[in-house]
Amino acid sequence: MQKIYNPNKNNWSEILKRPTQTVADIEENVLTVFNEIKTEGDQAVQRYTKKFDKVDLDAILVGSEEIEEAKKLIDQNLKDAIQLAKSNIEKFHAAQKTDKVSIETTIGVKCWQEKRPIQKVGLYIPGGTAPLFSTILMLTVPANLAGCKEIVLCSPPNKEGKIHPAILYAANLCGVTKICKVGGIQAIAGMTFGTETIPSVYKIFGPGNQFVTVAKQLATKFGVAIDMPAGPSELLVVADDTADASFVASDLLSQAEHGKDSQVILVSTSKEMMNEVEKEVAKQLAVLPRKEIAEGAISNSKLIYVEDDQKAIRLINEYGPEHFIVCAKNEDFYIDNVTNAGSVFIGNYTPESAGDYASGTNHTLPTNGYAKQYSGVNLDSFMKSMTFQKISKQGIQNIGKAIELMAEAEGLQAHKNAVTLRLDSLK
C-alpha cells in the first residue's frame, strides 16, 4: 500500500484516480450478439450459451422440480440467515415508501405527484464460484414492495446446465416471476428485446463482468433503463486513533477480495493508526483464501495521512466512495458533512460486510465516483414518479393570463391558443 502524507490539493485527482478499465474494444462483439438475439430469439440465446457457457441446454426456463431440489440442498442455518437478512432489508425499504404529494398551487389548480411501479424489471445475477444470492434479496425486496408486476431473473448455467441452488432458493423465496438460465451479453440482450422464452423488461438491475457492463450500456440505446453505471467495488475508511486497527484492516481486505481492480483507501489523522493498519493488513492477508486477488487490489491502494478532519472530509467528498466507514471520535462531523458517498458505516462495530448482507441497507451502490450524482438502489429505483393536475374553471382564470403571456413570449401561439379558447368560453 502506498503511503501519502498531507497531499497537496492539486495532486488529489491523481492520488484518488481509480484503476482504469477499457471496454471500447468489446463493444462491437456485444452489438453482434444483440443483433442476433433480436432477430433469432431463443435460437441465438442457446447458440451463445453453448459457445460461452459450454453447455447445450434443453430448456432456458428453470422448472419447478429444479427449485424443489435446490430447497433441499440449502442448509437450514443458511435459510435462517437469509430470512433474517430479508426481513431487515424489507423493514428498511418499506420505510422508504412515500405518500402522494398533493397541493393546490393556486386556487383551482390542484397538482399531485404519485409514484407507480415499473411494471417489468429484470435482474442479472452472475454465476461462477461465488453465487451472489445476497444480490437477489437486495433487488427483489424493493421490487416487490414497489409492486413491480413481473420480475425476471437471468443467471448463467454451469457446465452441467444448472444454476447454483442458493440462487434458485433465494429467487424462489423472493417471488421472482421467471428464472432463466442465461448469462452474460445474451441475458442482457434477451431482456432488452424479449425472446420466445425471456420476457423483455423496462429496467435491468444487477452486477456483472465487463461484458455485462457493456451490454447494459448498450441496452440503454434500445430504450431499456439500467440501475446505474458499473465499476469496480471500493471502500474508503477514515480512522483516527480511536479506531481498532485490526477491524479497519479486516474491512479493507473484505473489499479487496472482490477483485484485483477493487480499490481501498485509508484516510487517517493518525500516523500511528496508519502504520498499525498496514501491519494488520499484511498479517490478515497472509491467511486469506482469496489472497491473490486481495493482494492485487491492495497494491493499488493507499494510506493517506491528513492533518485534520476538515481536510479529510474535503478529500473524501472529492473521491465519493461507494462504501465509507467512519471510525473517528468526531463521527458526527463526518456524518453531517459527507456529500458524496454511497453508503456510510459508522463506528467500530459496523463492518462494511454488514451492509452487504444483513443490516437492511442496499448493497447495490454507485462506484467510480458516481456517488456524486447517483443514488444507490432503493425503493424508488423500482418506481417512477408521475405528476397529475386538475384545473377548475376558476383555476384557469387564475393562471390563464400568465400562460398566454409566457407562451407568446416563447413564440408558441398554439400553446397560447389552448388557453385562450378556454378563457373565451368562460366569458
Added chain:
Amino acid sequence: MQKIYNPNKNNWSEILKRPTQTVADIEENVLTVFNEIKTEGDQAVQRYTKKFDKVDLDAILVGSEEIEEAKKLIDQNLKDAIQLAKSNIEKFHAAQKTDKVSIETTIGVKCWQEKRPIQKVGLYIPGGTAPLFSTILMLTVPANLAGCKEIVLCSPPNKEGKIHPAILYAANLCGVTKICKVGGIQAIAGMTFGTETIPSVYKIFGPGNQFVTVAKQLATKFGVAIDMPAGPSELLVVADDTADASFVASDLLSQAEHGKDSQVILVSTSKEMMNEVEKEVAKQLAVLPRKEIAEGAISNSKLIYVEDDQKAIRLINEYGPEHFIVCAKNEDFYIDNVTNAGSVFIGNYTPESAGDYASGTNHTLPTNGYAKQYSGVNLDSFMKSMTFQKISKQGIQNIGKAIELMAEAEGLQAHKNAVTLRLDSLK
C-alpha cells in the same frame, strides 16, 4: 390524421410507433468536438462557437451589465407572469421534500436514508427564435430547493454574440451561478470536462436538438449523469363525448407546433367526437403562425377509436405518453389505472400548456415511451439518496452470525472475517 377503428392488439405496436430518428452518423463528429474541448478548453469552445454560431466572442461568460440590460428589456406583465409560474413551481416542488427515513431493523442496528444535493449541476437551454425561459424555471427551482451549490447555464449566443434577454432575466431571477454563452455540442463538452471558464458539473439537464442529445449521451460515458434520454415531444388525449372538441383540437395542435417529429394521438370511445376533433384541427391549424411545422406533426398523428375505457387504458399504457390528457366522464378510472405517463392533465379546463408553464408541475418529462421506467424531472432529480448505518456491540451480536453464514456461502472469507474479529473481541 390517420383514423383507426378498434385496432387488434397485435397491431398496437405498429400503430403506436413513434417517428424514428437516426443519430448514429453524427456520433463521430460529436466525439471530435469532445476531444478537442477536453484538451484545448476555452480555445476550442470559441473556435466552435465561431464555426457553428457564426460569432467571434470576446468573453464566454455573461457579465452583470448584460443582465442589467436584459432586465430592462422585459415587459412588466411578462415579469409578473414569470413570477406567478415560479411561485407555483416552487410550491409544488417544495412539497416533494422528504424527511430522513430512519429505523432500527434489529435491536442495535440503526439504518437511515438521507437525500443530499448534487453539488454541481449544468443546464442547457437552446437558442433560436423561441427562447425557452420556462425551462429555466423548471430546472433551477428544484435545483435551488434541493440545495445544489453550483448551477451553471449554457445557451448559444446569436450572431451578435448575445443571449435572448428573457433567458438572461429568468436565469438571473432564479439564482444561476454562471451563465455561459456556448451552445450545442461544445456546451455539453464544456460542462463535462470543464474549461478555464466553464465549470465541469456532475449532472446535465435540459432539452436540445439532435446534436445536443447525442452529446448528452456521450457525456454519460465520461462520468456525467443526464436528466433522461431525449425524444420528440408527444401528447395523447383520451376523450369521450363529454369532451369539448375545440379544446381537444387546440391541445393536439399545441403539441404539434413543437416540431414536425412531434406526435399527437387521440383515443376516443366516441366516433362523433373523433370526427369533430378532426374538423376542429383543420380549422384551427389554418390560422397558426407555425402552421407548416404543426402540419408535419399532424400528418404523423392518429385518431383511434376503441370500444370502451378498458381497452383505451391498455392501449395508453402500452404507448406511455409524455403528456396525457383525460377528458372523459370516467376520469377516475383513467387516473387510477394509468401506469405509464409523464404528466396527466384532467378535465376540460386543464390544457397541456398549463403544465408547460404555470400549474406548478415540471415540464421536463419522459418521451419516446420512457414513461414506462423514467420519472419526469422532480426535486429528487437534483439529489441522491445516501444510506447510513450504525451498529452497536449488541447489534453486531444480533446479526453477526447471519453475515458470517452468508459470506461463507458466497465464498467471501474476508467479508466473514470482518465480522468474526468483532464478535471475538466481544466474547
